[in-house]
Amino acid sequence: MKRYGTFIDDESRRLLQNVRNFVNREIMPVRQELDESREACEKVIKKLVDLGMQKYGLSPKYGGMPIRSAAEYCAVCEELARGDSGIATEMTCPEWLFGPAMRGRNKVVLEKFMAPFCSDERHTACFALTEPAGGCNGEDSTQHGMSLRTTAKLDGDEWVINGSKRWPGGAGIADIYGVLCTTDPALGEEGVALIYVPDGLPGLTFGKPENKSGMKYSDVNADIYFDNVRVPKEYRASGPGEDWMLFRGALSWGRLSSSGFAIGNAQAVLEIVIDYTANRFYKGKSVREHTLQAAMIADMIMGIESARAYYLSVASMFDTRSEFGDPGGSFLMGKATGSKVYACDVTEMVCNRGMELMGAYGYIKEYHVEKYLRDFKIIQIWEGGGQLGRIEVANGYYPLG
Numbered sequence: 112m113k114r115y116g117t118f119i120d121d122e123s124r125r126l127l128q129n130v131r132n133f134v135n136r137e138i139m140p141v142r143q144e145l146d147e148s149r150e151a152c153e154k155v156i157k158k159l160v161d162l163g164m165q166k167y168g169l170s171p172k173y174g175g176m177p178i179r180s181a182a183e184y185c186a187v188c189e190e191l192a193r194g195d196s197g198i199a200t201e202m203t204c205p206e207w208l209f210g211p212a213m214r215g216r217n218k219v220v221l222e223k224f225m226a227p228f229c230s231d232e233r234h235t236a237c238f239a240l241t242e243p244a245g246g247c248n249g250e251d252s253t254q255h256g257m258s259l260r261t262t263a264k265l266d267g268d269e270w271v272i273n274g275s276k277r278w279p280g281g282a283g284i285a286d287i288y289g290v291l292c293t294t295d296p297a298l299g300e301e302g303v304a305l306i307y308v309p310d311g312l313p314g315l316t317f318g319k320p321e322n323k324s325g326m327k328y329s330d331v332n333a334d335i336y337f338d339n340v341r342v343p344k345e346y347r348a349s350g351p352g353e354d355w356m357l358f359r360g361a362l363s364w365g366r367l368s369s370s371g372f373a374i375g376n377a378q379a380v381l382e383i384v385i386d387y388t389a390n391r392f393y394k395g396k397s398v399r400e401h402t403l404q405a406a407m408i409a410d411m412i413m414g415i416e417s418a419r420a421y422y423l424s425v426a427s428m429f430d431t432r433s434e435f436g437d438p439g440g441s442f443l444m445g446k447a448t449g450s451k452v453y454a455c456d457v458t459e460m461v462c463n464r465g466m467e468l469m470g471a472y473g474y475i476k477e478y479h480v481e482k483y484l485r486d487f488k489i490i491q492i493w494e495g496g497g498q499l500g501r502i503e504v505a506n507g508y509y510p511l512g
């Protein structure tokens with residue numbers, strides 16, 4: 112666990128070692144199967160539930176396993192994603208989804224919906240932010256939630272939800288959905304409402320799973336439709352203005368941890384390349400011993416190590432909120448987004464170079480590099496992509512929009 116330096120303590124190191132051992136034993140040998148069937152993914156996920164990972168990051172008061180530090184959390188994401196980033200996404204989604212309810216101290220949601228995730232029984236969570244008209248719109252701080260079109264209207268003691276969501280992981284298979292709504296787009300941030308919707312309610316329906324390039328079966332993505340879906344008013348995370356900040360905090364946290372996801376993919380590719388190029392020769396020397404290729408590998412290593420150091424240093428700021436403010440505020444949002452954008456740019460370079468260093472063997476499924484390239488690409492795109500991401504980075508220094 113040397114790669115995380117002194118950003119993590121001995122206890123975190125033990126947890127990370129357990130996760131790495133699990134990934135080496137249970138995921139690495141079946142990476143291709145995970146890319147070919149949901150059944151293979153379910154088998155691995157069940158074993159991760161048995162290991163206790165479903166409750167990771169959930170409040171210990173309800174039986175969850177606490178996170179010791181943001182650095183530990185991101186490193187766990189990296190270790191899991193080194194095996195398969197779709198599996199990593201599904202296993203960390205409960206923490207992402209219930210984060211706002213935990214920070215908003217919503218006892219009803221935590222007792223009713225989060226507590227079951229702290230058991231040894233398998234559950235699935237889904238956080239639905241993206242809308243058909245554009246994922247980046249809702250995630251763009253300069254639009255202040257005004258572009259959201261999924262509405263929540265209070266009728267007596269119930270929210271009535273109408274609209275649709277696009278792409279969220281876990282759609283159609285989850286037990287619980289976190290849905291980003293607006294009570295009135297004209298109210299902007301004050302109108303944003305984050306509402307927890309259990310599966311099985313009248314008016315809640317789903318499209319068919321998307322056929323994607325990567326994370327084919329390990330992340331299940333589909334449309335969600337809300338046609339007068341009614342839930343008790345207590346299922347709202349908190350209240351006007353507060354839900355906006357809870358959502359922004361979750362987005363910031365999601366971007367920070369996405370840095371770990373991306374670098375997990377890059378690290379896996381680096382390991383494959385170092386191994387492969389030791390046993391491939393030209394002009395009497397292994398590929399990796401030639402200075403041209405060693406320099407290319409060195410660039411990959413420097414990229415990975417600097418991106419990891421970047422996310423670990425931002426993570427340490429998340430752990431010192433008294434100094435650095437709310438994760439949803441422009442300072443930490445800028446930092447978290449920057450670490451994601453950079454980690455994804457590095458991972459893109461690492462996957463491309465890795466493939467070139469391996470020649471045609473980098474392009475076939477047997478060596479998995481092409482899988483990491485496909486899987487990682489959506490990490491770069493999700494939660495706002497590199498373009499909106501760069502705007503958030505600048506916005507951390509001076510106000511835009």
Ligand SMILES: Cc1cc2nc3c(=O)[nH]c(=O)nc-3n(C[C@H](O)[C@H](O)[C@H](O)COP(=O)(O)OP(=O)(O)OC[C@H]3O[C@@H](n4cnc5c(N)ncnc54)[C@H](O)[C@@H]3O)c2cc1C
Pocket residue numbers: 238239240241242243244245246247248251277278279280323326330332489492493494495496497498499500502
């Ligand atoms: C496998 C997978 C998993 C996903 N998981 C989830 C999930 O769990 N929950 C969820 O809610 N969504 C999820 N998504 C959706 C994902 O987050 C969005 O697709 C993503 O945010 C981009 O939105 P979009 O596709 O609508 O692109 P658009 O918003 O249409 O963006 C198109 C282009 O315009 C740029 N752009 C748009 N707006 C701006 C702006 N204001 N400033 C600068 N550039 C801009 C973008 O960067 C991009 O280059 C997932 C998608 C996939 C494929």
